[in-house]
Amino acid sequence: MRILCQAAQSVRNERGNHATRKPAKASVNLFEKDGAGYLVVHTEKSKGKGEKFALKANLNRCLAKFVHEGKLTIEFKEPSVNIMISKADPGQLKKLLSAIKTSFEGKTLVGVGVLTSATNKPVKIGKTTKINILSRDDYKTKLSKKSGIPAELEEFRCHGIGMKQIDMRLFKLRHLSVLDMTRNNLTTLNPKLFQLRLKALILSDNKLDERAFSKLKSSPIAESLQKLDLSVNKLHSLPSLCHFLKLSSLIIDKNIITRLPTRLPSTLTSLSARENKICFTEFPRFHKFINLNLSDNPFSMLHKFKVDTSKIPVSRTLAQVAAAKILKHKLQINPRKVPPTLNNLLESIRFCPCGEPLSDRKRMFLSGYDVRKYTSDKDTVAPMANNFVIPQIEFCCSNECFVKFSSTLQFEEDPPEPNSEDGMVVD
Template sequence: MKLQCCVEVVSHLLPTYGMRGRGKGVRALVSIGKHMDKSSQHSHVYMMVCTAKDRTGNKYKLKDNIEKFFTWFVEEGKATVRLKEPAVDICLSKADANSLKSFLAAARLADRGGDTHSLPLSTLTPVRARDVEQPKKKLAIMSKKDYPLTSSFPHTLEQLQVSYCRLSRVDMRMLSLKALRRLDLSNNHIKKLPATIGDLSCLSELVLHNNHLEAFSEALCLSTLQRTLQVLDLSQNRLQSLPVQFCQLRELVHLKLDNNKLVCLPFHVGRLTKLRFLFAAHNQLTVLPCDFRKLSLENLDLFGNPFVHPNPLDHTMQLTFPLPLQEIASRAVAELRIPYGPHLIPAHLCRDLEVAKLCECGCICINFYIKTAVRMNLHQVSHTVVLVDGMGGTDAPVQRYFCSLSCYSEFLDNSLQRGIR
């Protein structure tokens, strides 16, 4: 039985001399196995601790030799085994919690002299250097010839960059790296993202710059990435739109969408309350969503988009008189915040409610409204703004919705009084 962890061996006598251990373990491989005692010609069960400096290891007899186990923090991968002879504490840390529990159970059985034949005892031999080296947390692969085909990625990786390798899909071996915090797959040929990326429960940075992506799936937006993803780089791809559910990624702080084919930003972009950096230059945006006004950014770049020149008198009339019963009922559901779902109402009605529009009067409209666009100075939502065009402007059109003709008329009157074109 073997356990990879950090180990510190501390003498009981240190406190007697007013001293204490360093409190910092070294990477080690700890084994439990049988060893022949040359003096008595009997085999006993020992614990052996091997480190990079001492790969032959130190052996500690276990039978009737464990004074106490300290397991208060075993769920965190920490435990201490106190031996009688020699008088030392073997402090274990940074271990897998389940493996540590099995290891301690085996040590306890050996101490009591129980039947150890059922235990997977190890041969107590010197270890290889790779067994006791520090776990690899960062890996960068920058060419196809360096890409591992037969070997696995180290399971301890927290940062992985695979660039310029001509990948056409995400390697499923990457999706088993549960400790991964940053995944950089920039400068490849990836066309589609697997939904299982959402199973990387620690992932806070995802870089997909310069690939062939044509879509960002709803499944990713509804995965554990909702709680972890802070940096997302989708720049220089082939995206034309993002799903409504995209704004469920509410931990986003840094979002890059430059050099795509986006014709619109997500409808509920204002729900990204933690977003501070937004880059969407060189797309096909003609107008910004109404929700854009709710953002509070530090840096914004919308340069190179074909924004229209808004005129409040130019509008889209999508009203009927009287309103259909379905529209009235949908507005009531939205305004009263009545719970709904596909198990209660048809799925297409759920999708309509997801993109409910807010009128200037505070009322909700669903499929029947008047739509126009007004000019907004982007400094209202961002401290720093990259010029929108080569003329030095920082204004952009933002959509506005009105639930009735009277609301639109009132808006026009107020606009004329303020001298807004």
């Protein structure tokens, strides 16, 4: 029996003081030689056969109060050390404790099923679930062809080493949940990336544009991703994210984005789009945020730039009517099983301020969107200097809604500043 755990060693002196080593990943096992039992502790830094401790009449006590939590402390007489085991399997630890007691009494452990035939250090101790790469040397050492990438890896972070592509070996990992490629030179993304069921994807400070995400739509990653960071890239627009089922945090700061999507994932509660080129928003009025940061955008949309759509003849297609009905009745659909035309309409559909999905865009006006009313964060940043109200394009489902909301939500433009020269107002 070999127990994978964390182990720390404390050396006792005559005065009762302890010098304790930091806990490390370890492997603990028992073996017998000439009828005497021994406890062997291997750590990642152990050399040869690890540290061996005799058990027969060589124990002061075993502190087993928290063995059900995977913790056990063994006090040896010679040498004067304490072995502190933690993060072990409680069932295995109880068997080990029973075997230690048997061996302490001088009885054999043969036939008990706890002895190991080999005393050499195991090839691998514990599981490697996280890897952080901060330099080229790190990359060569931790991801060499000899060591490979651990199959159980859950988090991979690679910062600032100029990577132009994501390592293909990562696409084979079933347990990978966090991928962080901050400050590299990525310009394209392998479509296999979107087949991973990640919880967090961080691609900040690279050279990605919207073409890199052409295969993102309806991919398996949409079912699991909770955080997406695309800040400091070269995005002019965002990929469709409305089919993402768990996305709660989206960071797109410092890009060249001019418009935000008209339809957002219902789970999205945190959006940061600082320092882009956004002139107006089109958020559904029923969508509430916890954090919303739109600071340092121009928001230059004015009433005079608005197009009058009231006299444009509109003929609704069957797909437009179907898209509106799907959203109105909140029907769950698989985007991979519906026609592309319907999919595109579902992604770009607008909502009336009353919440009704629109199958046409006939009644339009420029409204004011007060970010404080749609966020729960008391420290919300004002998007326009000290002004919390930004221009938003609205479409209405009926003449009644148009009359009602165009009067109550109308965007109030700041009056133009008078021309002045030497302190005198010029007509």
